[in-house]
Amino acid sequence: MKQVIVDDTEDVSLDVGNEEELALQKAKIRHPLATFFHLFFRVGAIVAYLFCDWFSKSFVTCFVIILLLLAFDFWSVKNVTGRLLVGLRWWNQIDEDGKSHWIFEAKKASPNITTSTEVEARIFWLGLIICPMIWTIFFFSTLFSLKLKWLALVIAGMSLQSANLYGYVHCKTGGQQNVSKSASRFLSQQLFQRTL
Template sequence: PQALVDDTEDVSLDFGNEEELAFRKAKIRHPLATFFHLFFRVSAILTYVCCDWFSRSFVGCFVTVLVLLSLDFWSVKNVTGRLMVGLRWWNQIDEDGKSHWIFEARKVSPNNIAATEAEARIFWLGLIICPMIWIVFFFSTLFSLKLKWLALVIAGISLQAANLYGYILCKMGGESDLSKATASFLPQAVFQTACSGDFQKPGLEGLEIHQR
């Protein structure tokens, strides 16, 4: 009888890599941080749009939106970016009055995943879309001549654009020279106030730090 030749190959099944890939795509490891990444900025937008329905006090609405914007700026800059995408930035002024950008990025290793795809997608979508909404508010306020809201809208654009700009530079590793051209357009007071003191203390383990 003719011998049967077994030409099949043993294939090792690496379920660990498949599980890790599925984990990175779907898992949200920091649900609380993910919630507050969107909560403050969405609440500020909804409060601005609906404040006339709930209150006739301009000062009350102005202060409420400004507080929400400030909470959003601090939480995104110091907490959610560090947890959701492993990035952190700050801008400090030296003794000579020069502005320096400092960036932190968590080193990625098999045992230390910087971010899942779901968290990263939520982080960047929230970071990009909300400033665009405030830009729309700026033009609508300007064309409708509701100039009393203009200062609040500009504050919203400045605070959220500052976070977006900082994280874009941080994502690129601080290698872009755009900072010199763009920093002058962002209110210096925002950086000196919001980026000073405790905000400048590193809070990540295993960091790659870049300074310009």
């Protein structure tokens, strides 16, 4: 498996005098529909998992509803909200030889055109990080409560949510090599600060 990293960074020019305008842009949500659906499918799947037994006694109906919400979430985050809210996208491409190539892309930062705001980016990353953690808690609670009929669904939830998290972390950090470099740099800084 070969990883291809696309990093579209360029020099940033200083735009003096627009501090108030930039502060207003950081505070508002420019893509409310994308922000809504980023959270709707994720939270909907979790709420449906928790309360589906109250509304329906059919295991199959609950399973299908939750799985559809998870699939809609995976598709919308990977193809829509990642691009709009943080300017990142990832995909897997198979070349003519049958080899798999993971491609991670970050949108160019332009001083005049901002694609997302700070609020949108926080909502995106919080939803992307917290939901796989919740599905992991569901996994262990399913194992220990011996409700093994839900195990396949919980594993699907963990897998789909974690795949998007993995892809976007690679987009943000610039690939596997940069992740290890960033981690070692962070650890060395932490050790240095603690010794002082």
